[in-house]
Amino acid sequence: MRRNKVFAAGVATLALGLSLTACGTTEDKGDGGGDAGCDLSLAFFGPETGDAAGLGKPIIQGAQLAIDQHNEDADCKVKYVKYDSQGSPDEAPALATEAAGDESVIGIVGPAFSGESAAAGDTFAEAGLPTITPSATNPTLADNGWDTFHRALGNDATQGPAAARYIKDTLKASSVFVIDDASEYGAGLAGIVEKDLGGAVKGTDTIQQKQTDFSATVTKVTDAKPDAVFFGGYYAEATILIGQLRDGGFDGKFVVADGVKDPAFLDAGKAAEGTIITCPCIPDTDPAVADFAKAYSAEFGEAPGTYAAEAYDAASIFLAGIEDGIDNREDMLKFVNDYDEKGITKQLKFDDKGEPADVHVYAYTVKDGAIVPEGEIK
Known part of the structure; x- marks a missing residue:
């Protein structure tokens, strides 16, 4: 079993470390941490601005947390690049071409939405750039023959x-x-x-x-x-x-x-x-993600939102490959296809279409002005 850095040193120590460093993150494309000896990046693809930015923010931050933790003691400090599609299928093709053309990008956390996933999927497949979406749920995305497509949640x-x-x-x-x-x-x-x-x-x-x-x-x-x-x-x-x-x-x-x-x-x-x-997103009150939720709150000052934990899991798969010495898309794609480890949201394993082997759907209710988890729908 791979070491999960979220929990390795305990939440208190982690919170202190995160307050002192935020290596390898960026607020804009093409900027960020990393070191001269390791030119590798992970990218977020989805809405950072626009009407759907509220759904993009937790995904951005979930992946950022995983990268920050990796960079704390890594020889290869990974950069974080953001491609802001605003959730639009119209914006996605050009952005996908840009991401595919950046040879340092070794994996995509996203695309976040189904429409932009459909619009960008061919480009990522042609470039051999593996993607793991933590949030796009349209079932037909897995039927396009893209060997680069993976989904970290049920469709x-x-x-x-x-x-x-x-x-x-x-x-x-x-x-x-x-x-x-x-x-x-x-x-x-x-x-x-x-x-x-x-x-x-x-x-x-x-x-x-x-x-x-x-x-x-x-x-x-x-x-x-x-x-x-x-x-x-x-x-x-x-x-x-x-x-x-x-x-x-x-x-x-x-x-x-x-x-x-x-x-x-x-x-x-x-x-x-x-x-x-x-x-199909695990509640942040679930014991399986309790320590993640504490670490997330320590870094961002708020509870994890929808798909933050799934984005953390998606980024962690790519980071595990980098820790194993992978430095190119071809080897990373094979690594992701063969991956079978326990994440914080579920057992992370993909079938030959990129669908997850472990699927859960939960119900929530708006109660007293808050979104409250009710439990899994069996």
């Missing part, structure tokens, strides 16, 4: 049925209205939930990202009078949508998925109360 073929089970078995909802945001992620997930709910679906609708007036959708929902609404999409739209649904008279359950699991959703205030959020 929506597991999250969608889990959400449908929760709606039927726990909420006891006999009628459901399904809404999606037309994104690769949101539409794909909503389609899976709709299929699994079958005859319980009393209506569907599609909105658009950056839309702010949902009156037409609200009318369709209130006319259908469902027990629950499922929304496949991101928190920016969900925050507005739930407010307008409540104002329009909908008083049933609002069920969303991991794209909404961000503190910004709580800006909806009282309207967000009772919302159910599903996510």
Whole structure:
């Protein structure tokens, strides 16, 4: 078993060390630590700015924590490069070409979202640049034949049925209205939930990202009078949508998925109360990640957000390869493909399509203005 540096010296010693050094990190592309004798970088690919930056921040910081800990006593101090896609499939191709052209980049933590993953995947595959996404969940990403693609969490073929089970078995909802945001992620997930709910679906609708007036959708929902609404999409739209649904008279359950699991959703205030959020992301209260959560809080002054722990695991796989002396993409890809070690979120092992061998989906509830874990959806 490889030594996990998060826990090696104890949380108290670690917190002190992290407060004194932050080697190998960068706030902008092309800058950062490392030493003259080791020109190797790991890269984050996803939203650092823009409407979805709230979901990118924990991923950035989770990977940063792993790199900081590696660099504390490493002969090869790894640089950290960030490619800010703003979560946009339109921005992804050019950024992927830039990342692929930087020969020092030996692995990508990301891409963060499904749409940008689809847009960038061919470029990474052609460059032989291994990627491990801690957050992109569209199932079809694994069907593109990219030998560089890996996913550190369960996809929506597991999250969608889990959400449908929760709606039927726990909420006891006999009628459901399904809404999606037309994104690769949101539409794909909503389609899976709709299929699994079958005859319980009393209506569907599609909105658009950056839309702010949902009156037409609200009318369709209130006319259908469902027990629950499922929304496949991101928190920016969900925050507005739930407010307008409540104002329009909908008083049933609002069920969303991991794209909404961000503190910004709580800006909806009282309207967000009772919302159910599903996510293939381990709660930071789980004993398996308790020490990680303490270390993360010590470095960043806040609790780890959605997919911070999964990003830490993704970065740690690449760092384990570097510790083994790997200094090129070809060998790193083989290392990642063959990897089989216990991480902090799960056993980290990939099948021949890059999917994880160990998958879990959890439920969360918005309660008293906070996102509270309920437990794993079995």
